[in-house]
Amino acid sequence: MKHISFLAIILFIFYLNGFTQKNISKIAFGSCGSEEHPLPVFDLVVKHKPGLFIFLGDNIYGDTENMDTLQHKYNMLAAKPSFQNLKQHVNIIATWDDHDFGWNDAGRHYPYKKESKEIFLNFFNEPVNSARRNHDGIYTSYMYETHGKKLQIILLDNRTFRDDLKKYNGEFIDDHRYFYELDYAPYQQSDSTLLGAAQWAWLENELQKPADLRLVCSGSQFGIEYNGYEAWANFPHEQKKFLELVKKTKASGVMFLTGDVHYGEISKLEEPGMYPIYDFTSSGLSSTWHFATPNKNRIEGPIMDNHFGLLTIDWKKRNPVIKMEIWDTNDNQRVEHSIRLKEISF
Numbered sequence: 001m002k003h004i005s006f007l008a009i010i011l012f013i014f015y016l017n018g019f020t021q022k023n024i025s026k027i028a029f030g031s032c033g034s035e036e037h038p039l040p041v042f043d044l045v046v047k048h049k050p051g052l053f054i055f056l057g058d059n060i061y062g063d064t065e066n067m068d069t070l071q072h073k074y075n076m077l078a079a080k081p082s083f084q085n086l087k088q089h090v091n092i093i094a095t096w097d098d099h100d101f102g103w104n105d106a107g108r109h110y111p112y113k114k115e116s117k118e119i120f121l122n123f124f125n126e127p128v129n130s131a132r133r134n135h136d137g138i139y140t141s142y143m144y145e146t147h148g149k150k151l152q153i154i155l156l157d158n159r160t161f162r163d164d165l166k167k168y169n170g171e172f173i174d175d176h177r178y179f180y181e182l183d184y185a186p187y188q189q190s191d192s193t194l195l196g197a198a199q200w201a202w203l204e205n206e207l208q209k210p211a212d213l214r215l216v217c218s219g220s221q222f223g224i225e226y227n228g229y230e231a232w233a234n235f236p237h238e239q240k241k242f243l244e245l246v247k248k249t250k251a252s253g254v255m256f257l258t259g260d261v262h263y264g265e266i267s268k269l270e271e272p273g274m275y276p277i278y279d280f281t282s283s284g285l286s287s288t289w290h291f292a293t294p295n296k297n298r299i300e301g302p303i304m305d306n307h308f309g310l311l312t313i314d315w316k317k318r319n320p321v322i323k324m325e326i327w328d329t330n331d332n333q334r335v336e337h338s339i340r341l342k343e344i345s346f
Contacts, residue, residue, distance in 0.1 A: 024144040025313050026312045027051065028310050029056055029311070030283070031056035031282065031285065032057075033285030034060070037286035039082045039083060041082070041306060042085060044331055046085055052091050053086060054155075057095055057097025057259050059077070095155040095218075096138060097260055098159060108159075136161075139154075140155050143209070150211045152213070162196075166185045166234065178228060179291075181228075182228030184230065184234050187237065192235060192237075213313065214255070224297055224298070225295055247273055252345035254344065261281060262288055263281075264302065266279070268297055276343070284306045286306060290304075305328045307334065311323070
């Protein structure tokens with residue numbers, strides 16, 4: 001009896017950490033949802049019956065240094081019938097971006113990042129024994145198995161360790177391309193960081209794990225060109241470092257799921273010596289924006305209406321098909337783009 005109880009406890013711990021999850025073939029995701037909005041989009045997500053929903057950040061708009069205020073805003077989200085419906089019917093995992101980290105465009109100098117981390121992890125029911133609670137930041141990963149294929153989901157933390165953004169001061173000759181005021185410029189020196197040394201070391205180890213498809217989830221967009229707003233393009237040496245790490249580890253099946261910008265799109269980043277990196281952006285669970293920035297890597301979109309992203313993987317195919325869709329809040333499919341797994345493999 002004691003052995004059975006001990007085994008049950010161990011299995012339960014593995015379950016909580018995502019290691020025994022199976023049969024994940026449909027994944028919904030999104031970002032930028034206000035706690036003051038009814039968020040009916042969650043009811044549509046449930047209707048599409050995904051096995052998983054990924055929150056990509058700006059899950060609330062905290063924007064405060066008062067932790068009571070931050071907690072209150074999470075409580076507002078928790079009380080919404082649409083969120084309760086989502087939580088009841090779909091497994092949820094999450095990372096954060098700036099507004100739920102604590103402050104607009106904030107990085108490592110935000111003074112309450114440890115406190116906001118605790119509130120975040122408690123809200124998303126992180127197990128008390130999780131490694132995520134024992135290191136700085138909230139990066140983590142999950143492994144799922146379906147039809148003998150492994151799906152790895154890597155949740156990055158692009159806030160806790162990130163250096164301050166570099167203010168734009170008119171240094172670009174071709175800034176006539178932009179019809180709006182540019183906020184930030186890319187770093188030219190390589191001594192600045194987006195992920196931080198500890199997270200980079202962890203990420204290298206994750207990319208060496210056997211997996212067929214790897215979904216790298218980041219609040220900030222990875223595969224777009226520089227646009228003067230927040231993105232990996234503000235840290236081009238970090239963007240290059242990621243691509244070189246994929247080459248070094250020979251990690252096949254890498255694609256990004258991203259948020260932040262209040263519109264949806266699919267970008268395709270071509271890099272010599274490796275397969276293309278797709279960046280599937282879903283942003284605007286309730287937030288909207290009035291224009292999309294220039295993006296030479298964009299192959300689908302932009303979708304400016306509220307929506308969620310849906311990724312469906314046909315694991316039964318010998319060469320699995322990965323279908324990317326954007327569904328708006330009227331339940332209209334606005335984007336569909338499919339690739340084969342071999343297209344993103346070495």
